[in-house]
Amino acid sequence: MRFFLSIFFVALYSVVYAQVYAPDDVTSKVSFRIKNFGSTVDGRFKGLKGNISFDASNLSNTLFDVTINAATIDTGIGMRDNHLRKPDYFGVANFPTIRFVSTKVEKSVKASEAIVTGKLTIKKTTKEISFPFRYSEAGSVLQLTGEFKINRRDFDVGGNSISLADELIVVLVVRASR
Numbered sequence: 001m002r003f004f005l006s007i008f009f010v011a012l013y014s015v016v017y018a019q020v021y022a023p024d025d026v027t028s029k030v031s032f033r034i035k036n037f038g039s040t041v042d043g044r045f046k047g048l049k050g051n052i053s054f055d056a057s058n059l060s061n062t063l064f065d066v067t068i069n070a071a072t073i074d075t076g077i078g079m080r081d082n083h084l085r086k087p088d089y090f091g092v093a094n095f096p097t098i099r100f101v102s103t104k105v106e107k108s109v110k111a112s113e114a115i116v117t118g119k120l121t122i123k124k125t126t127k128e129i130s131f132p133f134r135y136s137e138a139g140s141v142l143q144l145t146g147e148f149k150i151n152r153r154d155f156d157v158g159g160n161s162i163s164l165a166d167e168l169i170v171v172l173v174v175r176a177s178r
Contacts, residue, residue, distance in 0.1 A: 018055035021142045021176035023048045023066060029173040030068050034152070035165035043075035045098070052176050054142055056135065059114050062105040066174075067097040070122075088159045095123045108132055116146075122155035133172070140178040147171045 031044040047069025055061035071092040073084050085092045102118035110132075117130040133146030151166050158164050 017058070018053040018061045018063070019142075019178055021052040021054055021178055023050060023052065023174055023176045025049070027175040029171070031171045032168050033171070034168035037163045041075055043073055043081075045069065046072040046074070047097075048174070052142065052144075052174075054135070054137075054176075056137060059105045059107050062102070062114070062116075064100060064102040064105075064116065064118060067099045070096055070098050089157055091123055098122050100129075103128070110134075112136060120150070120155075122157060125155045127154055142174075142176045144174040144176070145172060 025046055025048040028048050029044060030046075030048060031042065034041050045068040048066065049068075050064070050066030052066065053061070053063040070090045071085055073081050073090065075081055075084070084090055087094070090098075099121045100118055101121075102116050104117040106115050107113075108115050113132055113134050115130060115132050117128065119126050120129045127150075129148055129150065131146055131148035133144050136143045147169055149167055149169050152158050152164070152168055153166050
């Protein structure tokens with residue numbers, strides 16, 4: 001009898017609490033915008049991997065641990081992308097991934113929106129960031145959208161470049177499946 005009760009509670013736990021999703025790199029988009037010589041430069045990264053434990057009914061049970069492949073940076077100009085892979089920018093030989101690990105997720109005042117706080121690691125620097133994101137679930141697919149601003153100098157990206165703006169905007173459109 002205890003065996004059946006244990007199985008019942010484990011099954012109930014998995015239904016009632018957070019569902020585990022894996023991000024889909026092909027249908028997701030991790031992009032950025034930054035000013036360089038006054039013009040906006042757009043780019044994106046690929047190689048999105050990790051785990052997302054999502055619980056819309058109790059967002060405090062939600063956890064993110066995701067990475068992107070820093071070497072996949074793509075601004076549409078190969079020479080620039082190769083330069084951005086060098087040590088004074090992303091240093092991909094020594095720091096192949098950019099990682100975000102959540103420390104807190106809480107409900108926003110808006111419907112289907114939450115605020116995530118966590119640790120963003122770029123190169124050898126980890127900083128706490130917080131930003132709102134919207135979420136929707138359809139069957140076994142979770143969609144998350146959000147954006148946040150960071151100062152590139154906080155992460156030792158781009159050195160003392162005076163032509164490159166300090167602030168950049170990261171835009172996330174993440175699709176994940178169970």
